[in-house]
Amino acid sequence: MKWMFWRRREPEQIVELLVRQADLTQRGLLLLQQYMREPLTAVAAELHNVEEQADEVRRILIDELNRNFVTPFDREDVFALSRAIDDMVDYADTTVDEMVLLGVAPNAFLERMCSLLVEAGAEVHRGVKLLQERPGVANEHAMRAKALENRVERVYREAVADLFANPRDIDHVVSMLKLREIYRHLSNAADRGDQAANAIADVVVKRS
Numbered sequence: 612m613k614w615m616f617w618r619r620r621e622p623e624q625i626v627e628l629l630v631r632q633a634d635l636t637q638r639g640l641l642l643l644q645q646y647m648r649e650p651l652t653a654v655a656a657e658l659h660n661v662e663e664q665a666d667e668v669r670r671i672l673i674d675e676l677n678r679n680f681v682t683p684f685d686r687e688d689v690f691a692l693s694r695a696i697d698d699m700v701d702y703a704d705t706t707v708d709e710m711v712l713l714g715v716a717p718n719a720f721l722e723r724m725c726s727l728l729v730e731a732g733a734e735v736h737r738g739v740k741l742l743q744e745r746p747g748v749a750n751e752h753a754m755r756a757k758a759l760e761n762r763v764e765r766v767y768r769e770a771v772a773d774l775f776a777n778p779r780d781i782d783h784v785v786s787m788l789k790l791r792e793i794y795r796h797l798s799n800a801a802d803r804g805d806q807a808a809n810a811i812a813d814v815v816v817k818r819s
Contacts, residue, residue: 623683624675625672625675625676625679625682625683625689626683626742626743628668628671628672628675628693629672629689629692629693629696629739629742630736630739630740631668632665632668632669632672632693632696632697632739633696633732633735633736633739633740634736635661635664635665635668635700636665636696636697636699636700636703636732636735636736637729637732637733637735637736638661639658639661639662639665639699639700639703639704640699640700640703640725640728640729640732640800641729642654642657642658642661642703643658643703643706643707643725643728643729644722644725644726644728644729646658646707646710646717647717647721647722647725648717648722650710650716650717654707655707655708655711658703658704658707659704659707659708661700661704662700662701662703662704665697665700666697669693669694669697672689672693673690673693676689676690683743684742684814684817684818685814685817688810688813688814688817691806691810691813692739692807692810692811692814695803695804695806695807695809695810696735696739696803696807698799698800698803698806699728699732699735699800699803699804699807702796702797702799702800702803703728703800705796706793706796706797706800709792709793709796710793713789713792713793714789715789715790715793718790720766720769720770720773720794721770721793721794721797723766724763724766724767724770724794724797724798724801725797727759727762727763727766727801728759728763728797728800728801728804730759731756731759731760731763731801731804732804734752734753734755734756734759734808735752735753735756735804735807735808735811737749737752738750738752738753738756738807738808738811739811742811742814742815746814746815746818746819747815749811749814749815750811750812750815752811753807753808753809753811753812753815754808754812756804756805756807756808757805757808757809759801759804760801760802760804760805760808763797763798763801764798764801767794767797767798767801770794771791771794774787774790774791774794775787
C-alpha cells in the first residue's frame with residue numbers, strides 16, 4: 612500500500628515543483644520589469660531573493676527526479692524544462708547585477724524587451740500549469756512563448772543597431788559596450804524561454 616501511494620504521489624509532486632518554478636520565474640521577470648521602471652535597490656534585492664527561491668525549488672525537483680522511478684513525463688524533458696525555466700530567472704537576476712556593476716541605467720529598449728519577456732514568462736507559466744491535464748492548450752501557450760522570443764530578438768537587433776549608429780568618443784564606446792552586455796542578457800533570457808517552449812512541445816508530442 613505504501614509503495615502504491617508513493618507511485619501515485621511523486622509524479623504529482625514533480626509537476627507541482629515545475630509549476631512552482633514557473634511561478635517564481637514569472638515573479639522574477641515582473642520584478643525585472645519593475646526595476647527597468649524604478650531602478651531601486653529594494654527591487655534588485657527582492658529579485659535576487661526570488662532567484663534564490665527558484666534555485667532551491669529546482670534543487671528539490673532534481674532530487675525528486677533522482678530518487679524516483681516514476682515521473683509524469685520523460686525525465687530528460689522534465690530536466691530540460693526545469694533548467695530552461697530556471698535560466699530565465701537567472702538571467703533576470705544577473706541583468707540587474709550587471710546594470711548595477713556597470714552603472715547602466717534603464718532605457719526604452721530595455722523596457723520593451725523586459726515587457727516582452729514578462730509576456731513570454733506568462734505563456735511558459737500557463738503552458739507548464741496545463742501540461743498534464745490539457746497538453747494541447749499547453750502547446751498553444753508554448754508557441755506563443757516562441758513568438759515572443761522572436762519579438763525580443765527583433766527589439767534586440769534594433770537596440771544594437773541604434774547603439775552603434777553614432778559613436779562619439781572612447782568614453783561613449785565604453786558605455787556602448789556595457790549596454791550591449793545588458794542587451795545580451797535579455798536576449799539570452801528570451802532564448803531560454805524559447806527552450807522552455809520547446810521542452811513543453813516535446814512533452815506534448817510524446818503524450819500524443
